[in-house]
Amino acid sequence: MNPLFRVVIICLILFSVLSVYVTIPTEENFAKTADEGYYFIFASLVNEGGVSQFPFLAKTYIDNKEARLFPTPLRIGHILSTALWFKLFPNTLVSLAQFSLFCFILFLVVSFYFARRNFNRDVAYLFTLLLSSSPLMMVMGRRALSEMHGNLLWALVIWLFLDFLRKENKIKYFIFLLAYSYSITVRESSIALLLFFALFFFIHKYAYKKSISGAYLLGIAFVPLFLLSTAYVILFQGVGNVLRIVGATLNVHFGIQTSTYALLFCTGPWYRYIVDYLLLSPVTTLLFTGYFCYTTLIRNFEWKTTYFMIYFTLVFIIFSFFRYSKVVRFVINLDMVIALFSVKLLYELFRQKDEQRQTYFVFVTIVALFIINYLSFIDLFCIKGIYDPISHNLLSARKFIP
Structure with missing residues (x-):
């Protein structure tokens, strides 16, 4: 790739990050009675009172139906993590949003690093x-929520597992286990990744005929369980407290108790995520769909491509x-x-003998896609003022519904 192209890419990425920073809402414009307010309370209490506050947080959550x-x-x-952030920066919702921005920046760094290791430098620059x-990454990079923190860790564990499968190494494996355990403590839904790791482990071992010890899979299942159990019992002061709070959390995810907001705006058909991605970044989503279908039709199941297809x-x-x-922010x-498959499809569409000419196109x-996506972010979240990227808000902003 022409060095000038790389300079342009770096400048555009910095411009995007700066745009997220300058569009972070003011303190008064955060939803203090919603999730952001609760994350702020959690971080503030632990910052001021230390880890001794966790039993109180657990009791409040268990005893209070509204909580x-x-x-x-x-x-x-x-x-x-956010309590530590409050040790370094002001205890405000704006500061909490800046933590999300920090995670967004780290996410871009992680994505570039591993894309370069597993593909090539040009793909890494364009992918990043x-x-x-x-638009989704940018808006969540300015919210005082846990989604961007979770996104960073999901990206890290997905890349680390791929890197470990590419070349077995016990140090890589240990780092992966720590990162995966940590990701579950940020978003409990991360436990679902265990199904992906198990499934692709068997695909890698039997379909791609790779020699890999089954002990690694047992480690993925039991090491995070041991680490999490130990941490929870210590912080919540007892097995009983842990079981009660886990039960209360599972009841929210799988039971009938929910908020009016979730009932009205967070339900829908199975394809709702794709609809939301089409509303947020239509061209990129269509390119992804094209590459997914193209790869399936020609049966080009190169193992790294298959890895991401199965993950998705x-x-x-x-x-x-x-x-x-x-x-959509949950996924x-x-x-x-x-983004990765969009870049790969463009390389297929512009395939030719002259690699420099291909890279140019x-x-x-x-x-051009950067500009389209950036303008979508500005239109939806800055001009039209969408606070939460739910289907109703996106459909209304795109004028599909009143």
């Missing part, structure tokens, strides 16, 4: 550029079963696969 409609204190990783302009499909299916989770990490197209 169970909001984030669970099981997200100790996010609570401790496209990710930096994702399995996460999509699992979250489709959750009745009150039909919100934000799928945007990473959408892909670069120009990705820059």
Whole structure:
């Protein structure tokens, strides 16, 4: 790739990050009575009172039906991280949103690093550029929620597992286990990734005929369980407290108790996530769909491509079963696969003998997509003022419904 192209890409990524920073809402414009307010309370209490506050958080969550409609204190990783953030920066919702921006920046760095290791430098630059302009990534990078923190960790564990399968290494495996355990303490839904790891482990071992010890799979299943159990028992001061808060959390996810907001705006058909992605970044989503179908039709199941195809499909299916989770920000990490496959399809579309000419066409197209996505972010979230990227708000902003 021409060095000038790389300079342009870096400048555009920095511009995107700066745009997220300057559009962070003011303190008065955060929803203090919603999830953001609860995350702020969690972080403030632990910042001021230390880890001794966790039993109080657990008791409040278990005893108060209204509290169970909001984030669970099981997200100790996010609570401790934001409490530490409050040690360094002002205790405000704006500061909490800046933590999300920090995670967004780290996510871009992680994405570039591993894309370069597993594909090539040119793909890594273009892939990261496209990710930096994702309207969903940008808006969640300025919210005082846990989604961007969870997205960072999901990206890290997905890339780490791929890297481990590419070349077995016990140090890589240990780092992966720690990262995966941590991700569950940030978003409890991360436990669903265990199904993906198990499924692709068997595919890698038997379909691709790779020699890999089954002990690694047992480690993935039991090491995080041991680490999490130990951390929860210590922080919540007893097995009984842990079991009660886990039960209360499961009742929210699988029971009938929910908020009016979730009942009205967070339910829907299984394909709702795709509709939302089409409303947010239509061209990129169509490119992703094209590459997914193209790869399936020509049966070009190169193992890394298959890895991301199965990851996307399995996460999509699992979250489709959750009745009150039909919100695109809950599956934000799928945007990473959408961006990667979009870049790969463009390389296929512009395939020719002259690689420099091919890279030029892909670069120009990705820059055009960057502009389209960036303008979508500005239109939806800055001009029209959408606060939460739910289907109703997106459909209304795109004038599909009144």
